[in-house]
Structures are given as structure tokens and as C-alpha cells.
Amino acid sequence: MKLHTYFRSSAAFxxxxxxxxxxxxxDAVPVHLLxxxxxxxxxxxxxxxPLGVVPVLQDSPLVLTxxxxxxxxxxxxxxxxxxxxxxxxxxxxxxxxxxxxACDIHPVNNLxxxxxxxxxLGHTQDEVDTWYRHWVQLGLSAVEQLLAExxxxxxxxxxxxxxxxxxxxxxxxxxxxxxxxxxxxxxxVQRIAAACEALPAFVAALPANQPDxx
Numbered sequence: 001m002k003l004h005t006y007f008r009s010s011a012a013f014x015x016x017x018x019x020x021x022x023x024x025x026x027d028a029v030p031v032h033l034l035x036x037x038x039x040x041x042x043x044x045x046x047x048x049x050p051l052g053v054v055p056v057l058q059d060s061p062l063v064l065t066x067x068x069x070x071x072x073x074x075x076x077x078x079x080x081x082x083x084x085x086x087x088x089x090x091x092x093x094x095x096x097x098x099x100x101x102a103c104d105i106h107p108v109n110n111l112x113x114x115x116x117x118x119x120x121l122g123h124t125q126d127e128v129d130t131w132y133r134h135w136v137q138l139g140l141s142a143v144e145q146l147l148a149e150x151x152x153x154x155x156x157x158x159x160x161x162x163x164x165x166x167x168x169x170x171x172x173x174x175x176x177x178x179x180x181x182x183x184x185x186x187x188x189v190q191r192i193a194a195a196c197e198a199l200p201a202f203v204a205a206l207p208a209n210q211p212d213x214x
Contacts, residue, residue: 001026004048004056006033006040007210010106011067012055013171016210018071020201021162022078026057030212033111053112068102071164083163094158097146097165101172105139109175129179136181140172144186153188155195162196170196174207 003019003026005012019026031054032039039045040052049056049065057064057073064070075083084091107113109132117123117131147153157165173193176183183190196202207213 002029002058003027004029004031004045004054004058005210005212006031006054007207007213008175009033009054009111010171010175011053011102013174013205013207014067014102014167015055015057015070015074016205017167017170017202018074018083018164020204021081021083021167022074024074024078028211030210032212053110068098068164068168071167075164081161083167085158085163090152090158093150093152094163094165097143097157098168100139100143100146101165101168105136105143105172108135132179133181136172136176136179140176140181140183140186140189143169144189147192148188153192156192162199162201166192166196166202169193170202 001019001024003012003015005016005028007030016028031045033054036042038052040049040054045056046052048058048063051065053065055065055067055070057070059073059077064073071083084094114128114132117128118125123131147157152158154160156162157169169189170193173183173189203209
């Protein structure tokens with residue numbers, strides 16, 4: 001398998017974690033999102049993913065896009081260890097947490113959105129950073145409630161083994177820290193992130209441990 005990835009991409013980070021949890025070897029193919037106007041915009045990459053974003057997983061002959069779809073593909077084709085729980089209700093809960101991050105928090109803070117705010121609309125870097133922190137803190141506060149108030153939250157987002165929701169949570173927490181977002185009101189989020197960071201599968205997926213890390 002080949003994973004087209006960028007070391008700081010939240011979406012690629014999620015898939016790296018899932019691959020590591022599954023124990024699946026893969027070749028990392030770096031796609032630099034800033035160099036030369038962004039390598040994701042080059043014709044060769046656009047042929048793989050017309051959206052011009054990472055990640056892309058190539059599992060010959062398949063070319064797969066969208067991090068959550070890729071992770072569920074991996075879970076269905078390599079069932080153990082499972083990243084989704086056994087019952088429909090539990091799976092719906094885990095997907096809801098994952099999508100709260102991947103579909104509500106992340107899209108409005110994606111690199112191309114931040115670049116548009118600054119380059120096209122003329123906002124200052126301070127204004128862009130304020131935008132970022134607003135949406136992250138609003139979204140993670142909601143995730144904190146989903147986790148803290150639910151009896152099925154355990155050491156991880158659901159129970160005591162890491163899964164799909166944790167694959168999404170740690171990358172978002174990593175980026176929140178990078179942008180100096182306050183997580184003081186989110187003790188459950190911080191506790192689960194720390195539990196993830198203690199596992200080799202998550203450590204190996206960290207941005208600093210990628211071949212294209214800067």
C-alpha cells in the first residue's frame with residue numbers, strides 16, 4: 001500500500017494511525033502542501049485526487065480518498081483489531097464523534113481555507129489564527145461533552161481500546177496545541193489524547209516522526 005501524505009495533515013495523520021493500529025505496512029509518499037505552490041495542485045496528483053487534498057491510499061488497483069472512508073475500508077478489509085465496535089448503536093456513537101471532528105471542526109480550518117482567508121480576503125495572520133482557535137475550541141468543547149457525559153467513554157473515546165474516534169481526536173488535539181488553543185476546559189479530551197500518545201501506533205504516526213517532517 002502507498003499513502004500519499006503530508007506530515008502535518010490531520011487527515012493523513014488519522015490514516016497513518018489506523019494503518020499502524022492494524023499493523024499494516026505502507027510506503028509513505030510525501031505530498032508537500034506548501035512547496036512549489038502546493039504539490040497537491042500538480043497535474044499528476046490531481047489525476048489521483050481531483051480535490052487536490054491528502055491523503056490518498058493506493059491499494060492496488062484501488063485509489064481511495066477521504067480519510068474516514070479509507071479508515072473504514074481498512075477496518076472492513078483487515079477486521080482485526082477492530083476500529084469500530086460491535087453493535088449498530090455503538091458504531092453510530094463512534095462515527096458521530098469522529099465526524100464531529102473530521103466533518104465539523106477540520107473543514108473550516110483546512111489549509112486551503114486558511115490560505116483563502118489570508119491571501120484572497122486579506123486577513124492578517126492574527127485574524128486567521130483567531131478564526132482557527134474559535135472553531136477548534138467550539139468544536140472540541142462539544143466533543144468534550146460527548147465524551148465526558150457518556151458511560152461508554154473509557155480509557156479511549158469508546159471503551160478501553162483505541163478506535164476510529166481516537167484516530168481523529170489526537171490529530172485535532174495536536175493541531176489545537178500547535179495553534180495555542182486552550183484545552184483547559186476539556187479534561188476528558190486531554191486525558192484520552194494522553195492515552196493515545198502512550199501507544200506506539202500513535203507515536204509512529206506523529207508529524208515529527210514522518211520522513212517529510214521539517
